[in-house]
Amino acid sequence: MSSPHDVIVLGGGPAALCLAAALAEQALQVALLAPHDLRAPWPNTYGIWVDEVEALGLAHLLEHRWSHTVSYFGAGAADPADPANAATAHGRDYGLFNREGLQQHWLTACERGGVALLQGQAERLELDPAGGGSVLHTAAGSVLHARLVVDATGHGSALLRRPDRGPVAGQAAYGVVGRFSAPPVAPGQFVLMDYRADHLSDEERREPPTFLYAMDLGGGRFFVEETSLALAPPVPYAVLQQRLERRLAHRGVAITAVEHEEFCLFPMTLPLPDLDQPLLGFGGAAAMVHPASGYMVGSLLRRAPAVAAAVAAAMADPAAPSAALARAGWQALWPEPERFRRAFYLFGLGKLMGFEEARLRHHFAAFFRLPAVEWFGFLTNTLTTPQLLGAMLRLFALAPNDVRAGLLLPARRP
Numbered sequence: 001m002s003s004p005h006d007v008i009v010l011g012g013g014p015a016a017l018c019l020a021a022a023l024a025e026q027a028l029q030v031a032l033l034a035p036h037d038l039r040a041p042w043p044n045t046y047g048i049w050v051d052e053v054e055a056l057g058l059a060h061l062l063e064h065r066w067s068h069t070v071s072y073f074g075a076g077a078a079d080p081a082d083p084a085n086a087a088t089a090h091g092r093d094y095g096l097f098n099r100e101g102l103q104q105h106w107l108t109a110c111e112r113g114g115v116a117l118l119q120g121q122a123e124r125l126e127l128d129p130a131g132g133g134s135v136l137h138t139a140a141g142s143v144l145h146a147r148l149v150v151d152a153t154g155h156g157s158a159l160l161r162r163p164d165r166g167p168v169a170g171q172a173a174y175g176v177v178g179r180f181s182a183p184p185v186a187p188g189q190f191v192l193m194d195y196r197a198d199h200l201s202d203e204e205r206r207e208p209p210t211f212l213y214a215m216d217l218g219g220g221r222f223f224v225e226e227t228s229l230a231l232a233p234p235v236p237y238a239v240l241q242q243r244l245e246r247r248l249a250h251r252g253v254a255i256t257a258v259e260h261e262e263f264c265l266f267p268m269t270l271p272l273p274d275l276d277q278p279l280l281g282f283g284g285a286a287a288m289v290h291p292a293s294g295y296m297v298g299s300l301l302r303r304a305p306a307v308a309a310a311v312a313a314a315m316a317d318p319a320a321p322s323a324a325l326a327r328a329g330w331q332a333l334w335p336e337p338e339r340f341r342r343a344f345y346l347f348g349l350g351k352l353m354g355f356e357e358a359r360l361r362h363h364f365a366a367f368f369r370l371p372a373v374e375w376f377g378f379l380t381n382t383l384t385t386p387q388l389l390g391a392m393l394r395l396f397a398l399a400p401n402d403v404r405a406g407l408l409l410p411a412r413r414p
Contacts, residue, residue, distance in 0.1 A: 004145040005031045006315060008136060010122050010159070011152035012038045014046070015283020015300055017106035019152055022304040024113020026312035031116040033136075033144070038117045039107065042099050044262060045175075045223065050093035052298040052380055061105055063098035064217060066190035073195050073365040075358070088368050092376060094190045096215065096223075097297070118144075125149055125159050125279060132321025134278070147315060148325040150280045155267040157285040162273040169269040169353060170234035171294040173213070174241045175225030175262035181254040183216070184224050190215045195361045199250035200243075208235060209357040210243050221259070224248070229360070230268040230294075230353055237263055266294040269346060272339065275330040278323040282307065286333060291345040293379045307332045337385055344388060345381075351407055359402050366399040 009020045012034030023030045032038060053059045070087040110117070121139040128135050128145070136144040151157050155168075185191050194212035197205055208231050214224040226244035228235040248254065270287045282288070282304070289296050310332035314325045334342075355363060368375055374391040377383035383391065396404060 004133070004147070005029050005116070006146065007031070007148045007150060007311065008033055008134070008144055008146040009150045009152055009282075010034070011154065011283070011285075012036055012040075013042065013152070013154065013283070014102070014106075014297055015154075015285070015288070016152035017103065017110065018300045018304045019150060019282045019308065020115050021106045021109035021113065022308035023311065024110060024115050025305070026308050027113075028308075028312055028315065030110075030113065031118055031144070031146070032110065033118045033120055033122060033138075035119070035121040037119065039103075042103055044264060045099065045177075046097040046102065046297045048095055048097065048295070048298050049376065049380060050095045051376070052301075053095060056301050058105075058301065059095070061097055061101045062095035063101070064096040064215070066094050066188065066215060068186070068189045069094045070189065070191055071193040071195075071364065071368065072191070073193070073361045073368075075196065075198065075361070088365065090192065090368065091372060094192070094215075102297075122149075122151075122153075122159065127278060127322060131319075132278075132323065134322045147320075148280060148311065148322050148329070150282055150329070151285045152282045153285055155270055155284040155287075155289070157281065159279055160273045160281050160285055161277050161279075162287075163271050165271050167232035168267045168271075169230040169232040169349070171228060171230050171264075171266040171268050172234040172237065172240060173225050173227040173262070173264040174237045174244060175213070175223060175264070176244070176255060176258055177217070177221065177223045177260040177262070178255055179220055179257040179259075180222055180224075180248070181256055182252060184222050184248055184251070184253050185214045185216055188216055193364060195357070195364065197357055199246050205357045209355075209360050210235065210240060212244070212247060225262065225264075227264075230291075230349055232269070234265055266296075268294060268349060272334060272342070275334060276327070278321070278326045280307075280311070280326040280329040280333075282333070287342075288333075290379075290381050291342065291349045292381070295379075298380055303333065341381065341383075341385060341388055344392075348392070351409070354409065355403075355406055359406050362400050363403045363406075366403060367395060369398050370394060 006028040008031045009016050020030050020032045069090040123139045124137040126135050134146050134149045151160050191214045210228045213227050226240040266289050268291050272287050273281050310328045314328035
């Protein structure tokens with residue numbers, strides 16, 4: 001039998017390392033358990049609005065930063081008279097994390113806090129009938145004991161209980177870091193969303209719309225990614241790759257060297273886990289992906305300290321069982337106001353999932369006419385409930401008639 005830990009965190013990605021570091025800051029005895037080497041490089045890129053990381057004092061972890069941030073919501077060159085065809089300037093800096101730097105930031109914090117780095121595959125969790133603690137069984141036959149286990153293994157968690165509400169809509173993306181025959185975006189530019197679809201036929205425009213997310217990495221390197229807002233089942237990677245290549249070809253651009261291919265799938269409508277279970281979740285496993293944007297890292301950074309503090313406070317009672325400790329963590333992670341706002345975001349996403357290409361372009365063109373504090377707060381989930389409701393009322397007033405009509409129609413379910 002191994003020595004007991006206060007907390008065992010399952011997973012090896014940003015969510016697991018972020019929470020393990022926060023728990024260690026609370027002077028808890030923490031172990032990280034992942035099926036792979038916890039120091040292995042992460043495959044995906046992580047973008048964030050610079051204001052978010054500056055507020056946390058972590059802007060030094062950015063590898064790239066752009067001030068020229070824009071989106072395109074016009075129909076494209078086929079409709080040059082469309083006033084929305086010009087770039088929408090966002091006026092806020094956007095950044096891309098240095099993946100190695102972000103990972104090392106958390107690993108260093110874990111090392112400083114004495115976190116044990118373990119390798120193994122969690123297979124089964126049970127409660128100790130004697131004291132109510134957690135007993136974790138691994139695929140290799142090891143048995144680990146802790147007062148609490150946290151599942152941060154992502155949306156495919158095998159241990160967390162959650163209700164089955166049917167298909168889950170996913171935001172899928174296919175991207176390439178590399179070199180191109182001509183710049184796919186303007187020098188020094190970051191493109192949040194390019195919904196121009198003049199490279200598609202009329203029939204293809206009736207299919208679920210996709211957009212370009214792209215950035216100039218400097219030195220002749222660019223990152224371009226074709227993304228679907230949300231769909232169930234998700235848009236296949238092969239379709240996204242074909243659309244990306246056609247989009248580039250239509251603008252006279254070809255990929256000449258591929259440094260890295262990126263395949264992303266974020267569950268946007270994953271139901272919240274059962275908040276009464278004696279296992280705590282964090283990150284994608286706890287449905288923390290923001291339904292309005294697909295982003296999560298900013299939320300991890302903001303919310304991990306509060307969750308860790310709540311768990312530590314509950315652990316001050318040496319007799320508290322896993323169920324009580326998990327309950328304290330769940331209450332800190334998903335208090336009622338957070339659950340209400342998430343339900344509101346999901347309601348809005350359901351509306352957008354039913355929008356055809358033109359109506360979706362019109363919606364986003366109106367959305368980014370909101371005051372910057374409102375659209376930024378909406379995309380980062382930093383608005384209070386009254387602020388969120390006020391922003392959506394303002395959006396309804398700004399939106400053109402086709403968008404208003406779409407918002408009044410029944411929401412599409414994944």
